[in-house]
Structures are given as C-alpha cells and as structure tokens.
Amino acid sequence: MDIVPECMEYVKHTAEYFPKRVMRTKLLNFVLEKITKVPVFYSGSRAEGIPCVSSDTDFMYEVKAVSPGSHEGENRFGDEEENVSVVLDLTDVHPGYTKVRILNGSWQDSSEFALYGNGLRSLCKLGTSYLSNMLVSEYWSTRLPNIFPNHGMRQETFLHGPCISTKYDSKSKVAEIDTMLCWKCEWPEVANEWVERDRKFNWPTQEIVNEIKKTGCNLVPVGYANSGTKELEWRFSFSKAEWVIIWSFNATQIACIDIMKLLFDNCISPKFPDLFPSYFIKTTMFWLIEETDCNFWKPQNLFVCLDKLLLNIISCLDQKRIRNYFIPENNMMDAKSPEELAKLHEELKICWDNGEEKWLRLIKENLSTIDKNEIYFHHILINGLTISRHLIYTTMQSLNLTDWKEKTKQTIRDLKRCGENGTLPDACNILSQEFEALLTIYSFYSSRFDGNMEFILSTENIKHVEETLRNCAKLSHSTGILQLAIFYFCLERYPDALQVVQQVQKKYTSQVVHYQFWERHKTPRDHDYPQAMQRPSLEQTMQNYISLDFVLLPCLSRLYPDMIQEKLRDGRILFIHPLFFAIHLQFCCFCMMGDVEKCEETVQKMQIFVKQNIDLLRKTRDFTIVDLTTSCLRIVRTDKHSEDYFNETMKSLI
Structure with missing residues (x-):
C-alpha cells in the first residue's frame, strides 16, 4: 500500500x-x-491527552485518612496504634466491584467525615456495616463548594452517574465539570492476574507494571447496574494506571x-x-x-x-x-x-x-x-498555566498578609522545583516570576503599613520595585504592567499610573488573545498576525499576544482603589478583564486628580466596554464590571441615573 x-x-x-x-x-x-x-487529581480522557468531542473535565477527590485494605487487619486508619476501620468485601459482587465494610471496634473516627459531618459510620446503609455509595455522594455534594473554586462556575450541582457535576459557561459552549469522591486503595488481589500475566510482546514493560502496582487504584461510588445491592457496591477504578499506559x-x-x-x-x-x-x-x-x-x-x-x-x-x-x-x-x-x-x-x-x-x-x-498557526502552537502550555494560576490564587483567597507571604514563598519554591523536573518549565517560570513580583510589592507595602517611612521614601527601594514589576510586565499584558500602575497609584503618582494604563490600552489590539479560566475569547489565525515571528517562544508570545485575567487579591486589598476594596470585602479574589481594569484605574486617577471632564469620558468607555462584551458576560455570569461601572457612574451622575443603568444592564444579562 x-x-x-x-x-x-x-x-x-x-x-x-x-x-x-x-x-x-x-x-x-x-x-x-x-x-x-487538595487531594484531587485530574482524570478522564482529557487528562490522558486523547479527549472525545463530548469529553467532560473530570476530577477525582481522594478521601483523606481512609484507605481500604484487601484483608482485615492490614490497613491502618489514622494513628498507627489504632485498629483498621474499613476493608474490602468481594463476596456476592460482580467482578470489578466490591463492598466496603466498616469493622467493629473502639477506633476513633479521625476522617474528614468526622471533621465535616457525622462520621464514617453515619454513611453506612441503615442496619448494615457497609458504606452506602449514595450517602457518600450526597455528603460529597455538600463539601464540593468548599473545595473547588467557583469563579466562572454555576452554583447549582447535579448527580451524573457517580459524579457530582457543575456547569462552566465558556466562550463557545457550556462545559461540564465532573467531580467524584473516591477511596485510595492498594493494588487489589482481584487484579493480580494483570500483574503476573505473560506478555508475548513485553507490553506494557515490567517497569511500567511495577510502577502501576505501586500506585494502586481507587474505589468509586457506583455499583454494578444489574445488582440487587447496587447502593452498597464500589467500582475499582484504574484511572492512574491508564494514564501511565496511554502515556507510553x-x-x-x-x-x-x-x-x-x-x-x-x-x-x-x-x-x-x-x-x-x-x-x-x-x-x-x-x-x-x-x-x-x-x-x-x-x-x-x-x-x-x-x-x-x-x-x-x-x-x-x-x-x-x-x-x-x-x-x-x-x-x-x-x-x-x-x-x-x-x-x-x-x-x-x-x-x-x-x-x-x-x-x-x-x-x-x-x-x-x-489550528496550526504560530500563536496556537503554545495554547496547551498557556491553558495549563491559566488553570494552575487560577487554582493557586483561589486557595490563597482567605489568607491574611502574614500567611499569604509564607504561602507565596513556598509556592515559588514548589513551582521552581516542578519546572526543574521538566514539567512545563516555561509555564512554571512565568508563574514563579508573577508571585515573586507580588512578594516584592508585599515587602514594600508591609513597611508602609508598619510606618517605616524611611524605607518607603527610599529612591533605591522604589526603583527596585519598579524594575521588578517592569520585568514581570514581560510575562503578559495583565501581570506586572498593571501591578506597576497600582504601585504608582498607591504612591499618589497619578500621572505615572495614567501613562501605564494608557500603554496597556494602546497595546491591547485585536491581535491580543485574552485567556480567562480554561478558555480564550477567540481563536487566533495566522492571517491576523502578519508581523508574527515564525514559531515565537512562549515568552515572546505571552508578551506580544496573550493577556491573562488580572487578579485582585483580598490580602492586598489596601493597595487597590476604594471601589475595588468594596468588592474584596467578602474575601473573594476578583479575576477581572485587564483592559477593563486599566480603564477603571484610569477613572480612579482622574477622580483623585479632580478632573471631572476626564472622569465623564472614562466612565463612558467603561459603559462601552460592558456593551461590547455583553454576550460574553451573559455566558460567564461575570457581573463585577457592571457593579464597578455603576459605582463610577454614581460619582459623576445622579444615584437615579446609576441605578437605572444597573437595572437595565442586569436585565439584559439575566
């Protein structure tokens, strides 16, 4: 052929x-x-790297402190001196499934079920010592909002097989996010045949087999379809093993x-x-x-x-x-x-x-x-960067300044270690630089909060912060450059802040691709980028063509304008469009300078931005920029005018 x-x-x-x-x-x-x-891992066909058109995004949450064993007396639960709590029971079940039985004893329940609920025993089917997959799934649905970030997510959840699902409104479609609570389990005896199987062509290799056996498997809350005891059964899941195999x-x-x-x-x-x-x-x-x-x-x-x-x-x-x-x-x-x-x-x-x-x-x-154009060449890397960035920031939303500082330092070390191990080193480098820039701001302003004016007024220190933020600005349109504008705003250097935000607005051309959480606002095409270099590096691509959501951190709220601080009082992190934030900061500068005419012009730009992006706002349910525009309108117009604008705009969004 x-x-x-x-x-x-x-x-x-x-x-x-x-x-x-x-x-x-x-x-x-x-x-x-x-x-x-968070003991969660990315799973399913998307994680494996070969998704279907209709593939969901799947996450599996491994229960802490509970690890079922194949035999009674083998596994420990909590302290090593305590008795085992749960074991597998494969009697009268379809192959590939098991029951999970709680052993009698005086052991102390130190699982998360005791910390957040009524304990492991309360999840057994009434009158039995077997864990109910249905009760465990119901428990999981109550815990889900406290574990996963809700930015961009719809609030409602629903049952999808063994998973709790939620919807994410992206640019092109409504995506489904499936999350599942599971038990981490040692390699089960019922699967030993796979380990010992004779393989004529030595695939998978013995090295892969040994790696997989060491990793173990998971138990997921779903029973065999035709079983009379379906509620008490759990399916063996080999998701981690399947990664290793497919990646070979x-x-x-x-x-x-x-x-x-x-x-x-x-x-x-x-x-x-x-x-x-x-x-x-x-x-x-x-x-x-x-x-x-x-x-x-x-x-x-x-x-x-x-x-x-x-x-x-x-x-x-x-x-x-x-x-x-x-x-x-x-x-x-x-x-x-x-x-x-x-x-x-x-x-x-x-x-x-x-x-x-x-x-x-x-x-x-x-x-x-x-899409084989040069910008898309880096899409998978940027997608991994944006999701990771979002997850990291969201876990830091409730931290005070001291805890945030220590968490940030550790995060930088972790990211550098990950990059050194060869896992997306470019993305890890960008993230670590972004956090290092925030640490620099923190160090400067912590001195201001402590009243160390000698440090604050030091020309050398100011230049150091400026240099750090300008270097960080090379990472994307929305990282260091807008942090630099905030820095100037806080120093009451309003003309300098205006110069930066005007630079952002000028640079934000139709060629820029804006990345939100898990999604970009358009598909780039080669003919849109006549001056693009052939296969630019990720850093060149980020600097010239990619914009990430600008992040507003509650722990640094005192750095932001008053209207932004109002939005951060509930402890949220705001992931906001960088172009809109530039316009909003421009308004705040003019307001502090007392330039009423410029305030009028700028708030009109904010209204135009909302109008131009109304479809995207409707899909993502992102109403923050409407709130901020209304707040600015209230300053330059009457309360009645701003209230009418808010009501009319929200009516078109909901």
Whole structure:
C-alpha cells in the first residue's frame, strides 16, 4: 500500500501535541497535590491527552485518612496504634466491584467525615456495616463548594452517574465539570492476574507494571447496574494506571485511538448514545497493543491499525463481551441491551464496508480543523498555566498578609522545583516570576503599613520595585504592567499610573488573545498576525499576544482603589478583564486628580466596554464590571441615573 501523506501528517501532528497535553496534566496534578494541598487529581480522557468531542473535565477527590485494605487487619486508619476501620468485601459482587465494610471496634473516627459531618459510620446503609455509595455522594455534594473554586462556575450541582457535576459557561459552549469522591486503595488481589500475566510482546514493560502496582487504584461510588445491592457496591477504578499506559503509547497508537474516537463521535454515538463509551474503545486498544508486535504500529500502517482496532470492536460486539483490561472476569458489556448491541454490530459492519475512505475522510476533516498557526502552537502550555494560576490564587483567597507571604514563598519554591523536573518549565517560570513580583510589592507595602517611612521614601527601594514589576510586565499584558500602575497609584503618582494604563490600552489590539479560566475569547489565525515571528517562544508570545485575567487579591486589598476594596470585602479574589481594569484605574486617577471632564469620558468607555462584551458576560455570569461601572457612574451622575443603568444592564444579562 502506498504511504498516504495525510496519515504521516496526522501522526506527526499527534507527536507534537500529545506530549504537551501530558505535561499539562502533570502540571495540574502537581499544583493540586503539592501547592493547593487538595487531594484531587485530574482524570478522564482529557487528562490522558486523547479527549472525545463530548469529553467532560473530570476530577477525582481522594478521601483523606481512609484507605481500604484487601484483608482485615492490614490497613491502618489514622494513628498507627489504632485498629483498621474499613476493608474490602468481594463476596456476592460482580467482578470489578466490591463492598466496603466498616469493622467493629473502639477506633476513633479521625476522617474528614468526622471533621465535616457525622462520621464514617453515619454513611453506612441503615442496619448494615457497609458504606452506602449514595450517602457518600450526597455528603460529597455538600463539601464540593468548599473545595473547588467557583469563579466562572454555576452554583447549582447535579448527580451524573457517580459524579457530582457543575456547569462552566465558556466562550463557545457550556462545559461540564465532573467531580467524584473516591477511596485510595492498594493494588487489589482481584487484579493480580494483570500483574503476573505473560506478555508475548513485553507490553506494557515490567517497569511500567511495577510502577502501576505501586500506585494502586481507587474505589468509586457506583455499583454494578444489574445488582440487587447496587447502593452498597464500589467500582475499582484504574484511572492512574491508564494514564501511565496511554502515556507510553507511540504517536501512531495515539493517532489510532484518536481517530477511532472521532469515528464514534461523528457516526456512531449520536445513533447509540452511551451504548459503547470511549472507555470501551480504550480498553479494546489496550488488549490489541498487548497482543501485537510493536513493529506493527508505524505511521505508514495507520489504516491497517485502524482496521484491526475496528475489527476487534466488531468481534467484541459479536461476542457481546468486552473484558476489563485489569480484571478480565469483568465483562463490561453484560449490562447492555443485547438488542441494541446487535444493532450497533450491524452499523459497524456497514462502516467497515466503506474501506479506507472512511479513515481518510476523518483524517482530512480533522486536519482541516487543527489550528496550526504560530500563536496556537503554545495554547496547551498557556491553558495549563491559566488553570494552575487560577487554582493557586483561589486557595490563597482567605489568607491574611502574614500567611499569604509564607504561602507565596513556598509556592515559588514548589513551582521552581516542578519546572526543574521538566514539567512545563516555561509555564512554571512565568508563574514563579508573577508571585515573586507580588512578594516584592508585599515587602514594600508591609513597611508602609508598619510606618517605616524611611524605607518607603527610599529612591533605591522604589526603583527596585519598579524594575521588578517592569520585568514581570514581560510575562503578559495583565501581570506586572498593571501591578506597576497600582504601585504608582498607591504612591499618589497619578500621572505615572495614567501613562501605564494608557500603554496597556494602546497595546491591547485585536491581535491580543485574552485567556480567562480554561478558555480564550477567540481563536487566533495566522492571517491576523502578519508581523508574527515564525514559531515565537512562549515568552515572546505571552508578551506580544496573550493577556491573562488580572487578579485582585483580598490580602492586598489596601493597595487597590476604594471601589475595588468594596468588592474584596467578602474575601473573594476578583479575576477581572485587564483592559477593563486599566480603564477603571484610569477613572480612579482622574477622580483623585479632580478632573471631572476626564472622569465623564472614562466612565463612558467603561459603559462601552460592558456593551461590547455583553454576550460574553451573559455566558460567564461575570457581573463585577457592571457593579464597578455603576459605582463610577454614581460619582459623576445622579444615584437615579446609576441605578437605572444597573437595572437595565442586569436585565439584559439575566
């Protein structure tokens, strides 16, 4: 067969973007575990780096202080001198599931269930010693708002299988965020066959097998669909193991599973929703790679690889059996409708008869939608940076100045260590520089708060802060440069502050891509950037084309104008559009200088900004800039005028 250029291009593109997605997942998990200190990890197909079109964003929260053991008397709960509290019970359950039983004894409940609820025993089904997955999920729904940041999130939650879900209003669609409470568990005996299995082609390698066994697994709160004791059952989840396995794929294997997911997304799943989830495709792929020589998986063989994977899926449907990769006794298909499986089998046979053309069409279509321009080249890195930045800042929102200072110092050390380990070093460097600039501001203003005027008035110290903030300004439009404007504002150097904010407004051209939490406001295209360098570095891209939300920290509220301080009194961190903040700070400068005419002109700019972004504000439910515009209007107009503006604007938003 002749080598198809599109196949080679697709695999080449896969080899470029996939490692970046892996690095993003590692960065987010590092931030969650080491910096925010929340026992949550990013999971699902997005974390693995091969998402479907309809993939949700998944997070799994590992319960603290409780780790079920396979045998009674093995695991400790809390203090090492105490008796074990919970164990697995695999009697009368479907393969791949277990019950979790609380042991009798005088042990003290030191779990988070005792800290935030009524204790672990209260989560058992009435009259039993077995933990109820339903009661645990209900408990989790009450804890969720206290653990995850709510900026950009809708307040309501709903049950989605074993997950508690919420919605995030992004630029292009309403995204779903799934969070799940789970138990961290040692490697279960029921999965020992996977560890000891003979592998003809040495995949996965013994090194990978040993790493996975050491990591263990999780138990998630969902029972077997056809079980009479479904509420008491928990499913073994091997999410972490699946990362390690998928991250060992070569580019052809990644491209193969990616294209198969595209086929199902475009042609199969709309007709058969939830019948053959992407997890089944992944599992079939695992078995296929294990049973195939590694020389089979080459770019020039992509069509052959896809045909082989599709044939294996058709064979699974023919047998109405798909073996769990880690616990083969678990037929994950046996709770599905046999009639529907038969219809899907016929549909895939028809698809098979379309030959290589079906693959070529999908590859061409997907290649045409891949944004290969130079700005997008860094998108995955910037996305990982913005999410990490958001998570870190949100965990710091309730800290006082002293605690915030210590937390910031530790965060800088952690980020530098993460970068040195090779996990998105550019993103870690940008974050650490941003926090170092904030520390510089803190050190300067803590002297001001302490009345150390000699330090404050020192020309040398002022120049040091200015230099630090100007260097930080190179990171993006919204980091150091606006902090520099605040610095001047607090020193009552209003003309200098105005000069900075005017520079921001002038630089904020149509070529700038504004990143909010998890989302950018537009898709950049090459023809929008005629002066762009070929493959600019991340630092060059950030400095010239990327703007991040400007962060207002409650612990530093005394640095901000009075109207901003009003918004920070409830302890929130405000993630605000940098261009709007520049205009708002401009208004505050003119107000302090007593220039009424300029105040009038500037508040009109704020109103225009709100009007131009009304659709985005409606989607993200971000009403802060409406509040601030109203406050400014109240200064230059009547209370009646500002109240009418607020009511009319909010009416168009809600």
